[in-house]
Amino acid sequence: MGYETLMHGFQTIIEPFRIKSVEPLRITSAEERLGKLKQAGYNLFALHSDDVMVDLLTDSGTGAMSSEQWAAIQRGDESYAGSPSFYRFEAAVKALFDFKHVIPTHQGRAAEKILFSVVGGPGKVVPNNTHFDTTRANIEFTKATAVDLVIPEGKQPSVYHPFKGNMDLAALERCITEHGRDKIPMVMVTITNNSGGGQPVSLENLRGVRAICDKYELPLFLDGCRFAENAWFIREREPGQGERSVTEIVKEIGSLADGMTMSAKKDGLANIGGWLALDDDAWALKCRNLLILTEGFPTYGGLAGRDLDAIAQGLQEVVRHDYLMYRIRSTQYVGEGLLKLGVPIVEPTGGHAVYIDARALLPHIPPLQYPGQALATALYEEGGVRGCEIGTVMFGLKPDGTEAPAAMDLVRLAIPRRTYTQSHMDFVIEVMGRVMKRAKSLKGFQIIEQPPALRHFSAKFAPLL
Numbered sequence: 001m002g003y004e005t006l007m008h009g010f011q012t013i014i015e016p017f018r019i020k021s022v023e024p025l026r027i028t029s030a031e032e033r034l035g036k037l038k039q040a041g042y043n044l045f046a047l048h049s050d051d052v053m054v055d056l057l058t059d060s061g062t063g064a065m066s067s068e069q070w071a072a073i074q075r076g077d078e079s080y081a082g083s084p085s086f087y088r089f090e091a092a093v094k095a096l097f098d099f100k101h102v103i104p105t106h107q108g109r110a111a112e113k114i115l116f117s118v119v120g121g122p123g124k125v126v127p128n129n130t131h132f133d134t135t136r137a138n139i140e141f142t143k144a145t146a147v148d149l150v151i152p153e154g155k156q157p158s159v160y161h162p163f164k165g166n167m168d169l170a171a172l173e174r175c176i177t178e179h180g181r182d183k184i185p186m187v188m189v190t191i192t193n194n195s196g197g198g199q200p201v202s203l204e205n206l207r208g209v210r211a212i213c214d215k216y217e218l219p220l221f222l223d224g225c226r227f228a229e230n231a232w233f234i235r236e237r238e239p240g241q242g243e244r245s246v247t248e249i250v251k252e253i254g255s256l257a258d259g260m261t262m263s264a265k266k267d268g269l270a271n272i273g274g275w276l277a278l279d280d281d282a283w284a285l286k287c288r289n290l291l292i293l294t295e296g297f298p299t300y301g302g303l304a305g306r307d308l309d310a311i312a313q314g315l316q317e318v319v320r321h322d323y324l325m326y327r328i329r330s331t332q333y334v335g336e337g338l339l340k341l342g343v344p345i346v347e348p349t350g351g352h353a354v355y356i357d358a359r360a361l362l363p364h365i366p367p368l369q370y371p372g373q374a375l376a377t378a379l380y381e382e383g384g385v386r387g388c389e390i391g392t393v394m395f396g397l398k399p400d401g402t403e404a405p406a407a408m409d410l411v412r413l414a415i416p417r418r419t420y421t422q423s424h425m426d427f428v429i430e431v432m433g434r435v436m437k438r439a440k441s442l443k444g445f446q447i448i449e450q451p452p453a454l455r456h457f458s459a460k461f462a463p464l465l
């Protein structure tokens, strides 16, 4: 009997693991945290992480590895060429995604950089449900255009839709006919849609994208960072999928595509790594040549052999139903706790993160005074919880130096995999409850120093009085 059946009817989600190695958290005072915030120019990226109590900045590379993964680390073979670690890695990837060529990279954006150096270029257009920032940046770096075509529900925080990450199929077809298929090197789909709230894409929608790609003879690539979480949502929410295993669903997802980019720092359950996988021989040849130039020999691609082994093991663990049930339920648990307090969040809760609608929560702070920054810094000051502003600070600065409000002002609480327990999450909810009580008194910010691009990483802020 599976975990789901065994746990059926229980209210408490138990983490399906116990802890063998612990990392102490440093408990700090509100006064100390305020001092650290000031020193950091109110930019949470500038904090030292040991001054953070619950770090929800990202779910990328911040997960805990299993004892089997640590054993795999020991097994890692550091041969420059042809390491058995590579062949274990390749077999683990192919067991889920049967693409002809599997090219390891040090993380997801390295796969993107190589892929778009080969297929991008001036005049090219790459549609996606929503490009993640690094994907967009790597496409735009080649002077190609990145287009986001998520369904309209995907942009409305409080509207429920089971697959809010779906591609708008009519808009995709319009995009292809308007630009002409020759301008479009590939169609991409990001599973789950991180920039749109960690929302899943349905199998039906993926089949629809495939049909359009077939009609116009275009390749379909996945940004597969959170493929297992996406497959779990399909199993839970899509009619007719509830009896299938996640592995079967993942294989079907892969069979609909011609290639993928991947950050193993997410659903690879590893702290570093990624890959580019594809069927096309000519593209693969060019990509491998670039890999050798920038990442390393094709059997290690910028990773240590031990990292390849950790990913190979992680890929076997990430599709387990007990793990995924706990993972998705525990993210929902945080969402439910916040909703009970009346906190506006993007609904339904995503797979890897809960997104708080700071603009709705702090209507007295106009977008150009950064409500997301106000909320994120208040969460840190109140309880040492570090989230990430995803709003006007991140997206508001235009290349010509002007500023405009982003579509939404969100704060993302991204949950590292297998790292925190339910009581940490109860604490996060409690901290948010305290922040809610003084929401009306929170003040906006002004930016006093910023770089010309990607300002959220290094800008300095001053609170408005």
Ligand code: F0G
Pocket: 057, 058, 059, 060, 107, 108, 109, 110, 132, 134, 135, 190, 194, 223, 225, 262, 263, 264, 265, 273, 274
């Ligand atoms: N694609 C998606 C959907 C991502 O979420 C990320 C990373 C990448 C590509 C790039 O992968 O970091 O390994 O180079 N997302 C992290 C985040 C950084 O915090 O959401 P990478």
